[in-house]
Amino acid sequence: MNIAVCLKQVPDTSEVRINPKTNTLMREGIPSIINPYDVHALEEALTIRDRLGGRVTVLTMGPPQATDSLRKAISYGADHAILLTDRAFAGSDTLATSYILAGALGRLMDREPLDLIFCGKQAIDGDTAQVGPGIASRLGWPLLTYVTKIDGIDPTNQVFQVQRKIEVGREVVRCRLPALVTVVKEINEIRYAPLPDLIRAAHYPVEVWTNADLGLDASQLGLKGSPTWVNKISTPPMREKGEVLAGSDVAPAETARILADKLIPHIVVPNR
Amino acid sequence: MTAKKKKSPKAPPSAFTEKTVPPITDNPERSDTKAHEQIPLESIEAPKNLPAHGIWVYIEQLQGEVAPVSWELMGVGRQLADKLNCPLSGVLLGHDIQPLTELAFQYGADTLYAIDDPMLKPYTNECHSIALVQLCQAHHPEILLIGATTTGRDLSGSVATALRTGLTADCTQLDVDVDNRKLLQTRPAFGGNILATILCRDRWPQMATVRPRVFSKPEKQPERSGAVVWSDLGLDPSKTVMEVVERILDERTEGYLDEADIIVAGGRGLGSKDNFKLVEKLAQAIGGMIGASRPAVESGWAPYSHQVGQTGLTVRPKLYIAAGISGAIQHLVGMQNSDVIVAINKDPDAPIFRVATYGIVGDAATLLPAITQELGARMHGAPLGTERQL
Ligand SMILES: Cc1cc2nc3c(=O)[nH]c(=O)nc-3n(C[C@H](O)[C@H](O)[C@H](O)COP(=O)(O)OP(=O)(O)OC[C@H]3O[C@@H](n4cnc5c(N)ncnc54)[C@H](O)[C@@H]3O)c2cc1C
Numbered sequence: 001m002n003i004a005v006c007l008k009q010v011p012d013t014s015e016v017r018i019n020p021k022t023n024t025l026m027r028e029g030i031p032s033i034i035n036p037y038d039v040h041a042l043e044e045a046l047t048i049r050d051r052l053g054g055r056v057t058v059l060t061m062g063p064p065q066a067t068d069s070l071r072k073a074i075s076y077g078a079d080h081a082i083l084l085t086d087r088a089f090a091g092s093d094t095l096a097t098s099y100i101l102a103g104a105l106g107r108l109m110d111r112e113p114l115d116l117i118f119c120g121k122q123a124i125d126g127d128t129a130q131v132g133p134g135i136a137s138r139l140g141w142p143l144l145t146y147v148t149k150i151d152g153i154d155p156t157n158q159v160f161q162v163q164r165k166i167e168v169g170r171e172v173v174r175c176r177l178p179a180l181v182t183v184v185k186e187i188n189e190i191r192y193a194p195l196p197d198l199i200r201a202a203h204y205p206v207e208v209w210t211n212a213d214l215g216l217d218a219s220q221l222g223l224k225g226s227p228t229w230v231n232k233i234s235t236p237p238m239r240e241k242g243e244v245l246a247g248s249d250v251a252p253a254e255t256a257r258i259l260a261d262k263l264i265p266h267i268v269v270p271n272r
Numbered sequence: 273m274t275a276k277k278k279k280s281p282k283a284p285p286s287a288f289t290e291k292t293v294p295p296i297t298d299n300p301e302r303s304d305t306k307a308h309e310q311i312p313l314e315s316i317e318a319p320k321n322l323p324a325h326g327i328w329v330y331i332e333q334l335q336g337e338v339a340p341v342s343w344e345l346m347g348v349g350r351q352l353a354d355k356l357n358c359p360l361s362g363v364l365l366g367h368d369i370q371p372l373t374e375l376a377f378q379y380g381a382d383t384l385y386a387i388d389d390p391m392l393k394p395y396t397n398e399c400h401s402i403a404l405v406q407l408c409q410a411h412h413p414e415i416l417l418i419g420a421t422t423t424g425r426d427l428s429g430s431v432a433t434a435l436r437t438g439l440t441a442d443c444t445q446l447d448v449d450v451d452n453r454k455l456l457q458t459r460p461a462f463g464g465n466i467l468a469t470i471l472c473r474d475r476w477p478q479m480a481t482v483r484p485r486v487f488s489k490p491e492k493q494p495e496r497s498g499a500v501v502w503s504d505l506g507l508d509p510s511k512t513v514m515e516v517v518e519r520i521l522d523e524r525t526e527g528y529l530d531e532a533d534i535i536v537a538g539g540r541g542l543g544s545k546d547n548f549k550l551v552e553k554l555a556q557a558i559g560g561m562i563g564a565s566r567p568a569v570e571s572g573w574a575p576y577s578h579q580v581g582q583t584g585l586t587v588r589p590k591l592y593i594a595a596g597i598s599g600a601i602q603h604l605v606g607m608q609n610s611d612v613i614v615a616i617n618k619d620p621d622a623p624i625f626r627v628a629t630y631g632i633v634g635d636a637a638t639l640l641p642a643i644t645q646e647l648g649a650r651m652h653g654a655p656l657g658t659e660r661q662l
């Protein structure tokens with residue numbers, strides 16, 4: 001089983017702060033992490049490889065600093081890492097990003113066949129959940145999103161079976177291989193490598209591909225290739241200031257009475 | 273009580289036929305045969321820039337029940353269509369869907385595009401995305417709105433890519449620039465701290481997904497009707513690449529939180545699981561459901577399915593009571609559209625008071641029982657939550 005994992009380096013959004021005066025992101029000192037869902041995607045790929053053999057290749061599109069995330073993935077046990085970086089890629093929306101990643105995966109498949117591609121459910125910096133479906137659509141591969149469990153893989157007959165989350169429960173889907181899968185956190189527990197291979201990771205020759213290597217259509221890359229654009233940034237509107245009913249100096253029973261006067265019309269269906 | 277768990281007496285016990293397929297076990301023998309026939313979306317020609325017209329709403333249905341978000345979108349779609357002076361249409365895909373068609377008109381559609389095919393019976397990304405792409409290519413909608421449910425997001429990403437158009441996920445406001453016929457798609461970014469308005473240039477349809485309960489459901493107009501445009505799917509069933517083997521629906525003894533009219537929510541300020549029970553008691557007394565902030569869920573006081581906020585549900589009840597919740601932006605984005613908000617917090621500067629209709633500064637542990645008693649004693653009619661949907 002050869003598996004590719006698309007992972008994205010993202011700012012740790014729990015640390016993101018907005019400058020209230022300028023309405024801009026305060027980026028200074030915000031640590032970068034591997035998108036949390038992608039760590040689960042990698043874990044699942046490593047588990048399958050350990051069981052069935054094969055290679056796990058991690059890919060990321062991003063600035064040169066994204067190499068840090070790839071090295072981390074190598075330390076967890078990935079076999080190979082590829083960085084996609086080019087000025088022409090900057091400013092890509094999800095349509096352009098999926099074009100670039102699908103192009104790179106196609107290029108990788110010229111070298112070795114792939115059976116599975118894993119993505120995270122969504123990236124926490126944009127929460128779009130569009131890149132995985134986009135790659136599958138571009139490759140013409142079957143797509144399984146929100147996967148919670150991989151029940152079985154049969155490489156001989158080129159089929160596998162997964163459980164996926166749906167709004168009102170879950171479903172079991174059997175699907176042809178190769179396929180693209182996006183995973184949720186419930187799919188596995190991250191078991192950190194007992195001895196993360198830090199030395200191998202530090203010296204690992206991460207492969208770097210630019211568009212000279214991929215030969216993609218320049219009009220479909222970056223800002224030019226992105227139909228969506230941010231037109232305006234604003235702060236969320238606040239509701240009208242409400243009414244303070246009672247302070248801490250009023251007895252609870254009295255406060256309850258005042259509140260009940262206000263709420264009864266909202267919560268009782270009038271007797272008709 | 274929700275419509276979803278009701279079983280219609282007409283339909284067979286499970287409208288979904290389970291296939292008896294043996295489970296697949298890992299078979300490590302590698303085979304190099306790569307023969308697989310897929311239906312590559314790539315082979316479908318990207319749309320030309322033909323004059324596009326009309327707003328479309330994807331009507332999501334599962335086993336004959338329509339996801340409420342579809343009607344919420346029909347409501348906002350109606351407003352946009354009136355501004356743009358263009359028709360509003362529904363898109364309905366499935367099998368045996370005839371009984372649902374009239375609902376689309378009653379909720380505001382002028383036209384309905386529909387495909388009825390056994391291959392569309394259980395939702396699969398493969399067949400539903402091809403069906404929707406085919407309809408878009410045949411009729412050129414200008415705007416396509418889809419609910420941001422798991423199914424809607426699965427579908428929209430595939431369809432937008434196949435059509436080579438832009439897609440904005442999880443919008444919380446929609447408007448149109450009438451002169452340029454642009455959809456103004458506003459969504460929270462960076463954890464809800466800012467709102468970004470996103471436009472799509474030179475591609476159609478302009479696509480957006482919207483979370484459930486961001487917009488309210490329009491009134492049903494039983495007298496409205498319209499024309500259904502039926503199309504054929506024309507796919508070869510022997511060439512499908514995926515198959516739904518089984519569907520396991522959640523056992524729900526109560527309704528869905530995002531459809532509740534009254535929610536009583538508790539946060540870390542309650543201090544203990546025992547105190548959280550005070551929230552449950554009040555909810556029970558006034559026919560509401562319980563909600564919780566993330567810390568309350570993480571402490572095990574309430575299940576995750578009751579978490580409100582960015583990483584939980586968006587709710588829009590008639591009444592939202594927040595006890596011991598500070599009102600972090602990640603919580604506010606999930607509940608600030610509630611009609612009436614009551615906040616109980618001992619800190620007068622807590623941000624929750626900025627969205628509260630009625631604010632009470634005080635100790636929730638003593639106020640909740642007093643409020644439960646007072647409201648319980650004074651309610652004469654039926655509490656709102658008890659007779660819904662019946
Ligand atoms: C990426 C991300 C996603 C998140 N998603 C969510 C989400 O979906 N939902 C969510 O809720 N949070 C979410 N959070 C967490 C969010 O930022 C807040 O930490 C959380 O909402 C705070 O919960 P709280 O109000 O219960 O607790 P706290 O912030 O600790 O507030 C407790 C409040 O209770 C008050 N209090 C204390 N004692 C009493 C008393 N006796 N009586 C009355 N009041 C009292 C205090 O004054 C305080 O205001 C997310 C955070 C991140 C970074």
Ligand SMILES: Nc1ncnc2c1ncn2[C@@H]1O[C@H](COP(=O)(O)O)[C@@H](O)[C@H]1O
Binds near residue numbers: 009101119122123131
């Ligand atoms: N720049 C990128 N490089 C590699 N993978 C990406 C990139 N952007 C998105 N992905 C993958 O696509 C998934 C969904 O991302 P998104 O559509 O941005 O929410 C992520 O979890 C990643 O697996």
